Amino acid sequence: MIEFKNVSKWYGQFQVLNDCTTSVSSGEVVVVCGPSGSGKSTLIKTANALEPFQKGEILIDGISVGAPDTNLPKLRSRIGMVFQHFELFPHLSVLRNLTLAQVKVLGRKEGEAKERAKALLERVGLSDHIDKFPGQLSGGQQQRVAIARALAMDPMAMLFDEPTSALDPEMVNEVLDVIVDLAKEGMTMMVVTHEMGFARKVADRVIFMDAGSIVEDCTKAEFFDQADQRSDRAKLFLSKILPH
Amino acid sequence: MNGFDLDTIISSIPYLFMQGMAFTLKLTVLSTLGAIILGTLLAMMRLSSNRLVSGVAGGYVNLMRALPLILIIFWFYFLVPYIVGWIAQAGRPIAVGGFTSALITFVLFEAAYFCEIMRAGIQSVPSGQTAAGYALGLNYWQLMRHIVLPQAFRNMTPLLLTQMIVVFQDTSLVYVLSLTDFLGAANNVAQRDGRLVEMFVFVAMVYFVMSYAASRLVKVLERRMAVAQ
Numbered sequence A: 001m002i003e004f005k006n007v008s009k010w011y012g013q014f015q016v017l018n019d020c021t022t023s024v025s026s027g028e029v030v031v032v033c034g035p036s037g038s039g040k041s042t043l044i045k046t047a048n049a050l051e052p053f054q055k056g057e058i059l060i061d062g063i064s065v066g067a068p069d070t071n072l073p074k075l076r077s078r079i080g081m082v083f084q085h086f087e088l089f090p091h092l093s094v095l096r097n098l099t100l101a102q103v104k105v106l107g108r109k110e111g112e113a114k115e116r117a118k119a120l121l122e123r124v125g126l127s128d129h130i131d132k133f134p135g136q137l138s139g140g141q142q143q144r145v146a147i148a149r150a151l152a153m154d155p156m157a158m159l160f161d162e163p164t165s166a167l168d169p170e171m172v173n174e175v176l177d178v179i180v181d182l183a184k185e186g187m188t189m190m191v192v193t194h195e196m197g198f199a200r201k202v203a204d205r206v207i208f209m210d211a212g213s214i215v216e217d218c219t220k221a222e223f224f225d226q227a228d229q230r231s232d233r234a235k236l237f238l239s240k241i242l243p244h
Numbered sequence B: 001m002n003g004f005d006l007d008t009i010i011s012s013i014p015y016l017f018m019q020g021m022a023f024t025l026k027l028t029v030l031s032t033l034g035a036i037i038l039g040t041l042l043a044m045m046r047l048s049s050n051r052l053v054s055g056v057a058g059g060y061v062n063l064m065r066a067l068p069l070i071l072i073i074f075w076f077y078f079l080v081p082y083i084v085g086w087i088a089q090a091g092r093p094i095a096v097g098g099f100t101s102a103l104i105t106f107v108l109f110e111a112a113y114f115c116e117i118m119r120a121g122i123q124s125v126p127s128g129q130t131a132a133g134y135a136l137g138l139n140y141w142q143l144m145r146h147i148v149l150p151q152a153f154r155n156m157t158p159l160l161l162t163q164m165i166v167v168f169q170d171t172s173l174v175y176v177l178s179l180t181d182f183l184g185a186a187n188n189v190a191q192r193d194g195r196l197v198e199m200f201v202f203v204a205m206v207y208f209v210m211s212y213a214a215s216r217l218v219k220v221l222e223r224r225m226a227v228a229q
Helices: A040-047 A072-077 A094-104 A110-123 A139-151 A169-184 A196-202 A220-225 A232-241 B006-046 B051-066 B069-087 B098-124 B127-135 B140-177 B182-193 B196-228
Strands: A002-011 A014-024 A029-033 A055-060 A079-082 A157-161 A188-192 A205-210 A213-219
Touching: A002 A040, A014 A040, A014 A055, A014 A188, A014 A213, A029 A040, A029 A196, A040 A055, A040 A157, A040 A188, A072 A079, A072 B127, A079 A139, A079 B127, A094 A110, A094 A139, A094 B140, A110 A139, A139 A169, A169 A188, A169 A196, A196 A220, A205 A220, A205 A232, A213 A220, A213 A232, B006 B051, B006 B098, B006 B140, B006 B182, B006 B196, B051 B098, B069 B098, B069 B140, B098 B140, B127 B140, B140 B182, B140 B196, B182 B196
Parallel strands: A029 A188, A029 A205, A079 A157, A157 A188
Antiparallel strands: A002 A014, A002 A055, A205 A213
């Protein structure tokens, strides 16, 4: 469903993505991990054209992201994205955060959008907060609202960019639980995360990146249980994070 | 004709305020509204990744900020009838009236200053907000209208109001076009009664009280908004 073909990206002279090729099939959960600055976030942001790339091709459901005649707003509306820092709209209520794009982009009626928003807030356990503003919610609550906001567009795939990195440790699980549920329901997902326990639980595949390249692209079992067959870089990474 | 003649002031108060101040406030409010709209468009142009678009806006802003306001008031007063005549294909200048001419001038001039305020306002909205808006499928105009500009206006409200106080003072320059703003009205009375000292002292006091009170209100508002965030 999401195909990366030889994607390369430079910031001036500095190459942030180096010939990245991989794909995510329908219903698959792919976890992207790797050290800081390895290009994980950049890679998933190229998938909905929030980051441009200079070489290669990305196809979403057969539509080329980089092609000049692609209707980007329409393409983006079909892919949900969740950010590290939530990025809820602080001047809008929780309800309006969820309905704005439904009405403006999908052309839904206000009533219909509101019903959808209510159902999704119920699902992430935040029905009581529908009329609050983002600033009145905890980090974990904000991130759950952000997930609901993305789901309100009925996306065919979800991208998560370090969804728990900015959270207090005690709030990580309430957000991961929501994502795990989504995975169980068969949502196609690409998740950049350092939560290896989460990766073990829900990932179908694990992509390991270093210095802009995809070093490992294998099943969860191969990545975690046959670590001796992995590259030295991945072994080093695993040896540093797994003992805890 | 000796001493400080309070009666001249008191008896002319209805004229000064009902005509003069009413004109000044009308011109101030309309100019500010127009200049904020034009200035916001200019700010969006200046921040465009298209070099031609940002260059045109940048050139306009720099030009306006490099010229004295009084010069531009003269310029437009004499030029606007020709421009309107040309647009209307009338083959001759069309008089547009002092108020319209002054309003157009102030909108065009002050837009340069409001542009810089709005540019800072737009840049004060974190880039993550833009990314989130685009990720939901909003287009540029929807993003600006619903996400970026509301936050930019909120962040910049104190500065916008402070600039409005400057506009309020600047409007007194229209007296060179013989328009009866507050200063113009006071000048009329002063010339008629030969009471220049009284009238100009009174005008200064009124401008001071109104501008100072307004700037104190902006300060209060600023503190309230800081608490709310």
